[in-house]
Amino acid sequence: xxxxxxxxxxxxxxxxxxxxxxxxxxxxxxxxxxxxxxxxxxxxxxxxxxxxxxxxxxxxxxxxxxxxxxxxxxxxxxxxxxxxxxxxxxxxxxxxxxxxxxxxxxxxxxxxxxxxxxxxxxxxxxxxxxxxxxxxxxxxxxxxxxxxxxxxxxxxxxxxxxxxxxxxxxxxxxxxxxxxxxxxxxxxxxxxxxxxxxxxxxxxxxxxxxxxxxxxxxx
Amino acid sequence: xxxxxxxxxxxxxxxxxxxxxxxxxxxxxxxxxxxxxxxxxxxxxxxxxxxxxxxxxxxxxxxxxxxxxxxxxxxxxxxxxxxxxxxxxxxxxxxxxxxxxxxxxxxxxxxxxxxxxxxxxxxxxxxxxxxxxxxxxxxxxxxxxxxxxxxxxxxxxxxxxxxxxxxxxxxxxxxxxxxxxxxxxxxxxxxxxxxxxxxxxxxxxxxxxxxxxxxxxxx
DNA sequence: ATTACTAGTAAGCGAGTAT
DNA sequence: TATACTCGCTTACTAGTAA
Numbered sequence: 001x002x003x004x005x006x007x008x009x010x011x012x013x014x015x016x017x018x019x020x021x022x023x024x025x026x027x028x029x030x031x032x033x034x035x036x037x038x039x040x041x042x043x044x045x046x047x048x049x050x051x052x053x054x055x056x057x058x059x060x061x062x063x064x065x066x067x068x069x070x071x072x073x074x075x076x077x078x079x080x081x082x083x084x085x086x087x088x089x090x091x092x093x094x095x096x097x098x099x100x101x102x103x104x105x106x107x108x109x110x111x112x113x114x115x116x117x118x119x120x121x122x123x124x125x126x127x128x129x130x131x132x133x134x135x136x137x138x139x140x141x142x143x144x145x146x147x148x149x150x151x152x153x154x155x156x157x158x159x160x161x162x163x164x165x166x167x168x169x170x171x172x173x174x175x176x177x178x179x180x181x182x183x184x185x186x187x188x189x190x191x192x193x194x195x196x197x198x199x200x201x202x203x204x205x206x207x208x209x210x211x212x213x214x215x216x217x218x219x
Numbered sequence: 220x221x222x223x224x225x226x227x228x229x230x231x232x233x234x235x236x237x238x239x240x241x242x243x244x245x246x247x248x249x250x251x252x253x254x255x256x257x258x259x260x261x262x263x264x265x266x267x268x269x270x271x272x273x274x275x276x277x278x279x280x281x282x283x284x285x286x287x288x289x290x291x292x293x294x295x296x297x298x299x300x301x302x303x304x305x306x307x308x309x310x311x312x313x314x315x316x317x318x319x320x321x322x323x324x325x326x327x328x329x330x331x332x333x334x335x336x337x338x339x340x341x342x343x344x345x346x347x348x349x350x351x352x353x354x355x356x357x358x359x360x361x362x363x364x365x366x367x368x369x370x371x372x373x374x375x376x377x378x379x380x381x382x383x384x385x386x387x388x389x390x391x392x393x394x395x396x397x398x399x400x401x402x403x404x405x406x407x408x409x410x411x412x413x414x415x416x417x418x419x420x421x422x423x424x425x426x427x428x429x430x431x432x433x434x435x436x437x438x
Numbered sequence: 439a440t441t442a443c444t445a446g447t448a449a450g451c452g453a454g455t456a457t
Numbered sequence: 458t459a460t461a462c463t464c465g466c467t468t469a470c471t472a473g474t475a476a
Contacts, residue, residue, distance in 0.1 A: 003222035004450090013303045015359040019366070022359035026460065032356060036452045041461055060459060078300040084232045085297055137251060140234040140241035147238070223469090244440065255471050260442055279439060 001050075001073055008033055008043045009052055009066065013074055017053070017066045025061040091141050093214040095132035095192060097206050104129030104193060112156035112163055117195070120151050121168060121179050125195035129181065130173065132192045132212055142188045145169065148218040151179070170217045174204050180216055220269075220292055227252055227262045228271055228285065232293055236272070236285045244280040310360050312433040314351035314411060316425050323348030323412060331375035331382055336414070339370050340387060340398050344414035348400065349392065351411045351431060361407045364388065367437040371403070389436045393423050399435055 001009075011032050015022050030040035044062070047053045052070035056063040066074075083092060105128040107113060118124050150167040157163070165184040171194065172178070178196030182188070192214060200206060220228075230251050234241050249259035263281070266272045271289035275282040285293075302311060324347040326332060337343050369386040376382070384403040390413065391397070397415030401407070411433060419425060 003226040006226070007222040010299060010303070014299060015356065016363050017359070018303065019307075020359070020362045022362070024356055024359065025458095028354070028356035031354075037459095038452050038461075039450080042450085045461080057460070062460080074300070074303065078304055080229060080233060081293070081297040081300055084229070084237065084293065088238075135247070135250075137234065137243055137247035140236070140239070140243065143239045143241070144235050245442085246440075256440090257442075257471055258469080260440090261469085264442080276441070281441080 001052075002046075005043060005046055005050070005052070006073065006077065008040075009047060009070055009074060010077075012047075012053065012064060013066055013071075017064055018071055018074075021063050021065045023058075023061050023063055028061075088144075089218045091144055091216045091218070093132070093134050093138055093141065093192065093216070095134040095138075095212055095214060097201075097208050097210045097212060098131050098133045098191065099208055100129065100131045100191075100193075102128075104131070107163070108195060110158070110163060112158065113153060113166070116153045117168075117179075120153065121170070121195075123178075123197040125178075126197060126199045129193035129195055130200045130206070132173070132194060132214060134190050134192060136190050139188050139190055142182075145182075145216070145218070150182075152184070153181075155184075172215045172217075173200065174212050176200065176204060180214070220271075221265075224262060224265055224269070224271070225292065225296065227259075228266060228289055228293060229296070231266075231272065231283060232285055232290075236283055237290055237293075240282050240284045242277075242280050242282055247280075307363075308437045310363055310435040310437070312351070312353050312357055312360065312411065312435070314353040314357075314431055314433060316420075316427050316429045316431060317350045317352045317410065318427055319348065319350045319410075319412075321347075323350070323414075326382070327414060329377070329382060331377065332372060332385070335372045336387075336398075339372065340389070340414075342397075342416040344397075345416060345418045348412035348414055349419045349425070351392070351413060351433060353409050353411060355409050358407050358409055361401075364401075364435070364437070369401075370398070372400075374403075391434045391436075392419065393431050395419065395423060399433070 011029070012022070015024070026041040026044060027037045029044070030037045033040065044055065048055050051067055052073065054065050054067055108125045108127050108129060114124055150169065153166040153168060155163060155165040167182045167184050168179045171180045173194050176196060176198065178194055181193045181195055194200070194214065206212065230248070231241070234243065245260040245263060246256045248263070249256045252259065263274065267274050270286055271292065273284050273286055327344045327346050327348060333343055369388065372385040372387060374382060374384040386401045386403050387398045390399045392413050395415060395417065397413055400412045400414055413419070413433065425431065
């Protein structure tokens with residue numbers, strides 16, 4: 001949706017046009033959005049054509065109501081703002097399922113990790129990690145993790161080699177609980193590794209390239 | 220603020236740029252807002268020039284943070300959405316103080332009204348009503364009153380004449396409590412009549428033409 | 439790599455005005 | 458009264474490209 005249409009739709013909503021029909025003239029609306037009568041008229045035509053509002057032209061003014069489609073758009077916008085200002089204990093990501101190189105499985109089968117996962121996260125992960133590729137730009141959100149306490153999995157050694165520490169956050173993927181694991185000593189990558197007691201590819205019917213939503217819980 | 224700048228600022232905020240500095244390239248941002256790299260670059264320059272963000276150009280990408288001014292703009296926007304979706308038990312008006320023709324005083328001095336005001340609103344109004352002119356278009360919000368229970372002041376008769384019923388809603392003007400009175404049998408006008416135990420023009424230092432905010436409480 | 443300038447094109451705007 | 462069309466003007470857009 002074009003930004004100016006969204007702003008216009010919001011102004012109409014502020015007048016109560018979600019719950020009630022309202023009566024406006026293009027001139028009055030023009031004043032509200034600080035533009036000309038002609039432009040306001042054009043906006044109303046566009047909003048109507050796109051199905052965001054319904055209109056009935058009277059002799060004077062027009063009777064307008066926001067449609068369900070229009071309301072949905074505004075709600076999405078509202079959720080964006082809620083996430084910006086309120087839900088600062090949650091971070092939302094959209095990402096794409098990708099295949100790792102099987103490393104995840106190797107690590108999640110180490111008893112040194114398993115014992116700590118059980119103790120600190122409360123579950124034994126299904127072997128392997130579900131890798132979710134996020135957009136490069138979204139990595140910025142991971143900075144928010146820095147300000148919060150992490151669940152830290154300590155490094156340990158086996159007779160063959162040593163395993164580094166890992167930092168975890170409780171998380172959900174498409175509504176299913178688990179955790180995100182981040183290597184302690186490395187930069188954030190644009191792959192999020194998700195662990196869970198369940199075999200998620202099966203449980204959630206996920207294939208490579210599928211789009212998923214991840215919520216990371218802080219605290 | 221131009222709608223497209225606001226939308227851009229919101230996208231930047233969604234990446235966490237209110238709390239943290241974030242690292243973005245104009246190309247990445249362009250993808251987010253579905254435009255070209257050049258346009259994203261221009262938007263960033265505009266946002267910077269207007270003081271909504273600070274930027275530091277690296278060799279790669281740019282480090283961006285939203286300023287207090289930028290945050291305030293987004294918060295205002297957020298409040299708009301809250302009022303649309305959440306605060307459906309409050310209606311907000313901006314209006315302008317105007318002088319009536321002294322009618323308000325005559326009515327508010329009738330014992331038939333006074334007794335009921337005291338009983339149903341809990342106060343005896345200072346003689347007279349404070350008249351607030353709202354924009355014509357804002358009258359639409361008054362429709363929302365229809366869906367809610369009103370405090371009804373019954374009609375009554377004196378030996379000389381009869382006085383019509385009035386519908387009231389608890390309200391605040393610039394934070395001071397009182398009530399809005401609406402004649403029962405008439406169309407909504409674009410003048411809101413506010414009553415209060417206090418002499419509001421003095422208490423709030425109001426003169427004609429002053430802009431005030433009124434909140435009407437439903438329920 | 440990335441930013442942002444230039445310049446040509448497209449989209450948006452609003453005065454005038456028909457309806 | 459209104460709405461909304463035309464049309465000349467302005468703003469916004471992006472391909473190309475310099476820095």
